Amino acid sequence: MGGYIANLIVGAVDSVSAALAGGLIAGTVAGAAQWLALRRLISWVWIAATSIGMIIGLVLGAPLVDYGIGRVDLMLMGAVTGLFVGGLQALVLTREGISGAAWWAVLSPPAWALAWLVSSYVISANIDERFTNFGASGCLVFALLTGLLLEGLFRRTETQAHTP
Numbered sequence: 001m002g003g004y005i006a007n008l009i010v011g012a013v014d015s016v017s018a019a020l021a022g023g024l025i026a027g028t029v030a031g032a033a034q035w036l037a038l039r040r041l042i043s044w045v046w047i048a049a050t051s052i053g054m055i056i057g058l059v060l061g062a063p064l065v066d067y068g069i070g071r072v073d074l075m076l077m078g079a080v081t082g083l084f085v086g087g088l089q090a091l092v093l094t095r096e097g098i099s100g101a102a103w104w105a106v107l108s109p110p111a112w113a114l115a116w117l118v119s120s121y122v123i124s125a126n127i128d129e130r131f132t133n134f135g136a137s138g139c140l141v142f143a144l145l146t147g148l149l150l151e152g153l154f155r156r157t158e159t160q161a162h163t164p
Contacts, residue, residue, distance in 0.1 A: 002029030012130035014067050019058035027054025027085070041154060042096050049088035057081025067130060071120045075113040082112025099157040107149055115142040 031050025061080030065073035086108020093101035115138030
């Protein structure tokens, strides 16, 4: 949803300013949606971490691939974005006392890259619109992988809290 809104407002990610604005919009919407689902377990700082990570990731990742739309370009841009989003989100998880939060930082870049790879096969007809983030197909893959990881992290933390 955030990527769609960013695409409507900002358009193609074809410059640093578009990456910055698109990252802000997409990151804020995605972070808010994730936080709504996780708010019992993490603070609202998750929204800021996601937004800032998305901005940095896109501002660095998109020019790194010269705003390319090939599959390798999209995967690399996704990995860079995932590095910053996942890294900042992992700091929030650590702050919240979630055991093993470093795994979130480690596994986010490949999850972002894989989500872009999946989306590149599905949205190939309009991939030249240079979206801020992967489409719904990639989102499903990303949500499944990262949802399982979060479940494991939260369960591990809960188990450790109950162990004498």
